[in-house]
Amino acid sequence: MRLVLVLTLATSLAACGTIRDSRINPFNWFGGAQSQPTTISQVELVADGRVPVDQLTRMELKQMPGGAILSVAGLPPTQGWWNAELIALDPDEVPVDGVLTYRFVVDKPNQLTRQSTPQSRELTAGRFLSDQTLAGVNRVVVVAARNSMTSSR
Numbered sequence: 001m002r003l004v005l006v007l008t009l010a011t012s013l014a015a016c017g018t019i020r021d022s023r024i025n026p027f028n029w030f031g032g033a034q035s036q037p038t039t040i041s042q043v044e045l046v047a048d049g050r051v052p053v054d055q056l057t058r059m060e061l062k063q064m065p066g067g068a069i070l071s072v073a074g075l076p077p078t079q080g081w082w083n084a085e086l087i088a089l090d091p092d093e094v095p096v097d098g099v100l101t102y103r104f105v106v107d108k109p110n111q112l113t114r115q116s117t118p119q120s121r122e123l124t125a126g127r128f129l130s131d132q133t134l135a136g137v138n139r140v141v142v143v144a145a146r147n148s149m150t151s152s153r
Contacts, residue, residue, distance in 0.1 A: 050083065050105040052145040053123060059142055059149035067130040072104050072142050072149070074123055079116050080109025084125040086142065093129075098138035102127070 053074035060071045070086060089101040104125060115121075129140075139152045 050085070050107050052143065053081070053084065053104045053106050054144065055146045056104060056142060056144040056149050057118075057122065059151060061129075061140055061151045064128070067128055067134060069126055069128055070102070070140060070142070071126045072124065074104050074106075074125075074144055075118055075121050076106055076123060077115070078109065078113045079121055080111070080113035081106045081121075081123060082109070083107035084123040086125045086127040089143075093133050095137045098136060099141055100129075100133070100137045100139070101141045101143060103143050 054077050055075045056072060057075055058071075058073040060069075062069045062071070072086065074084075084104065084106045086102045087105055089103065090096065093100065106123060137153075139150055141148055141150045
């Protein structure tokens with residue numbers, strides 16, 4: 001009886017090595033983000049007047065129970081930009097051909113401000129994506145004015 005139990009356990013544990021690289025393992029659903037230039041058609045104003053942040057600097061997609069947290073950082077051209085948010089290109093967050101796309105938008109400052117250092121201008125935004133939202137998603141894209149970042153499964 002012990003021999004059967006030990007063999008069953010050993011076989012089960014050996015199978016875990018192949019699951020590590022599998023698509024069913026939630027820890028390798030999305031890889032590191034890759035940056036690319038934005039095409040003009042992707043840059044649009046939001047209905048409330050906010051504009052895409054000038055440049056994306058960081059994008060992370062961290063697995064959490066029940067989904068994932070999408071976190072981004074970006075640089076506006078000067079200080080004073082505010083009201084940063086990730087807005088889904090599709091209001092129902094339905095992926096198009098396996099791609100879920102968000103725009104990183106910000107509000108303009110009320111007065112002229114200086115440029116200062118990139119560290120002092122950096123803005124961040126985040127959004128929780130449920131398992132239901134991520135169903136059928138192969139890639140998550142975040143778009144800014146000058147570049148976009150992609151994280152793929």
